[in-house]
Structures are given as structure tokens and as C-alpha cells.
Amino acid sequence: MTLERQKVALIGDGAVGSSYAYAMMHQGLAEEFVIVDVIKKRTEGDALDLEDAQVFTSPKHIYSGDYSDCADADLAIITAGAPQKPGETRLDLVNKNLKIMQSIIKPLVGSGFKGVLVVAANPVDILTYAAQKFSGFPKNRVFGSGTSLDSARLRVALGKKLDLNPQSVDAYILGEHGDSEFAAYSAARIGGQPFLDVAKKAGLSSDDLATIEDQTRHKAYEIINRKGATFYGVATCLMRISRAVLRDENTILPVGAPLDGEYGLTDIYIGTPAVINANGIAKVIEVPLNDDEKAKMTASAETLQKTTANGMAQL
Numbered sequence: 001m002t003l004e005r006q007k008v009a010l011i012g013d014g015a016v017g018s019s020y021a022y023a024m025m026h027q028g029l030a031e032e033f034v035i036v037d038v039i040k041k042r043t044e045g046d047a048l049d050l051e052d053a054q055v056f057t058s059p060k061h062i063y064s065g066d067y068s069d070c071a072d073a074d075l076a077i078i079t080a081g082a083p084q085k086p087g088e089t090r091l092d093l094v095n096k097n098l099k100i101m102q103s104i105i106k107p108l109v110g111s112g113f114k115g116v117l118v119v120a121a122n123p124v125d126i127l128t129y130a131a132q133k134f135s136g137f138p139k140n141r142v143f144g145s146g147t148s149l150d151s152a153r154l155r156v157a158l159g160k161k162l163d164l165n166p167q168s169v170d171a172y173i174l175g176e177h178g179d180s181e182f183a184a185y186s187a188a189r190i191g192g193q194p195f196l197d198v199a200k201k202a203g204l205s206s207d208d209l210a211t212i213e214d215q216t217r218h219k220a221y222e223i224i225n226r227k228g229a230t231f232y233g234v235a236t237c238l239m240r241i242s243r244a245v246l247r248d249e250n251t252i253l254p255v256g257a258p259l260d261g262e263y264g265l266t267d268i269y270i271g272t273p274a275v276i277n278a279n280g281i282a283k284v285i286e287v288p289l290n291d292d293e294k295a296k297m298t299a300s301a302e303t304l305q306k307t308t309a310n311g312m313a314q315l
């Protein structure tokens, strides 16, 4: 038996980052966990607070650190960046968060970090693309949370409609993690049956499905309007992604993956399922789409590529 000691570095200890750290405390994963943020008092306070949980969870060396502590991390998660204010879109954050990403990647690379890098800060697809470019890391070692949260939201909404555990709903939101995302209903499955057949039998019309898709797309705004930010949902997605990496699971999860011809697209990170293991992205899965969905994927990619080009040009 080999006794492994795995290490995770969290960069960005705000609402999302600290919720992720809390979620990770409840997993028997990452024996070492370092938290980095520009606000040192926050990381020190969080490390002291979170270490108390190990009495009831599992032993973990959790501490406030610096980029030099990231050198031997197996996984780094970036949640540092400005969040949306009510009324702001994720794309509105591009200029300020690209600058923050640039300021993070330099010392992270300088530390000698050789692990898998996962980005969650928004606009996540663009920041993931930038993180890979700034770092020069192989594309498979850098990916984003992509449409992980959006797909979870869709499964929750469909589960409610069909009176099913959302874990029994096999459905994806694809495209940008943002306003141009869409539901790939034609490929969704429930218990091995095409979702569209199940939905028809359950009396759901195409208008009902469009409403569910729209509500999923706008759920972040609903949450931000009520409590100022969203964090538990994405933190749990990040925990699930972390488990797939640290346990070398080869699990298919919706993430923000680098495309190399899938959906007719290249030079982009965008929401799609992919096989996740200790090397990061082991394989991108191209979901078979109908013509309408293909057009939505193309349009979503165009939005991302245009905003990426503008944002990168302004750095």
C-alpha cells in the first residue's frame, strides 16, 4: 500500500474559495491544503477556523501560505477575482479579472508548480484560456469549472419537474458559463431513455423546456439579487472536480475544456463534458447536437472569442 500525501493550493479566499475549502474539509482528500490571497488576515483566519473541523472530519494540514507553497501542489484552484455586482454580467468582469489572473499566474509558474490548474473565477472560460496562455502549461493540465454549475442547475430543475433525484438526470448545459449557454436537450437521457421522450410523456411542452433553460441561465442573477453572491453550488462543483483529479478517477464531468476540433472549434475553452483524471483533461467528449444546438454552440464560441480578443488586447 502506498501512503500518498496530496496537496491542494487554493488561490482566492473569498466567498467561493472559503466555501470550497470548507467542502474539501469534508472529503478524505488533500492531506495538505494551502490558502493564498492578497488579504493575508483572511487566509490566516480561515486556516485557523477550518483546522478545527478536522477533529470531526479527517486530519489535514491547512494553512495560510504564499506562492512558494504552491510548488509541490498536485492541484491549484483559482477563485481569485471580482464577483458580479447585481446587474453585471460575467463578461463585464473580463478586464479587471484578466489583470488579476495575470498577476497570479506569474508567481504560480515561478513557484515551479507542476500540478493541474483549475479556474473558477469569471468570466471563467476566458480566464481559463488566459491562464493557459500566460502559464504555457500543456492544455490538458489547465481547465475551468465551465458549465459544471450550470449543468447541475439544469439537473436540479429537471429533477424537480420530473420528481426525480437530480443525480438521475443525465443532462448538460454547454457553451459559455454565461448568458450564451444552452441546454443540450436532444442528447439528455433519463434512465437510458431520451429525455425529450420522457419530457413529452410527463406533459412538458417545448415552451416549458425553454423556460427551464432560461431559468437555469439566469439562476446566478436570481441568487445574486437575493444574497449578493453565489458560492455553495460552485464550491461543491469544484470539490467534485478536485476528487476526480486527486483520485485519478477518469470521471466524465462538465467543465471548461480546451477544444481541438470538437464542435468544429479550436483555440477556445468552453463548457463541454470531458474525462477528468490526475492529468487534468484526459479526453474531451463531443456531445452529439441537433442543428439548432450546433448553431447555439457556434454563437456562444463567437461571443467568447470576441470578448477574449478584446480583453487580451487591452492587457
Ligand SMILES: NC(=O)C1=CN([C@@H]2O[C@H](COP(=O)(O)OP(=O)(O)OC[C@H]3O[C@@H](n4cnc5c(N)ncnc54)[C@H](O)[C@@H]3O)[C@@H](O)[C@H]2O)C=CC1
Pocket (backbone or CB within 6 Å): 011, 012, 013, 014, 015, 016, 017, 036, 037, 038, 039, 042, 079, 080, 081, 082, 083, 084, 093, 097, 100, 103, 104, 120, 121, 122, 123, 124, 145, 146, 149, 177, 229, 230, 231, 234
Ligand atoms: N465559475 C463559477 O461557476 C462561479 C464563479 N464565480 C466567480 O468566482 C470569483 C470569486 O467570487 P467570490 O468568491 O464571490 O468573490 P470574493 O470577492 O468574495 O472573493 C474574491 C477573493 O479574491 C481575492 N483576490 C483578489 N485579487 C487577488 C489576487 N491578485 N491574488 C489573490 N487573491 C486575490 C480577494 O482578496 C478575495 O478574497 C468571481 O470572479 C465570481 O464571479 C462565482 C460563482 C460561480
Ligand SMILES: CC(=O)C(=O)O
Pocket (backbone or CB within 6 Å): 084, 090, 122, 149, 220, 230, 234
Ligand atoms: C456567479 C456565477 O457565475 C454563477 O453562480 O453561475
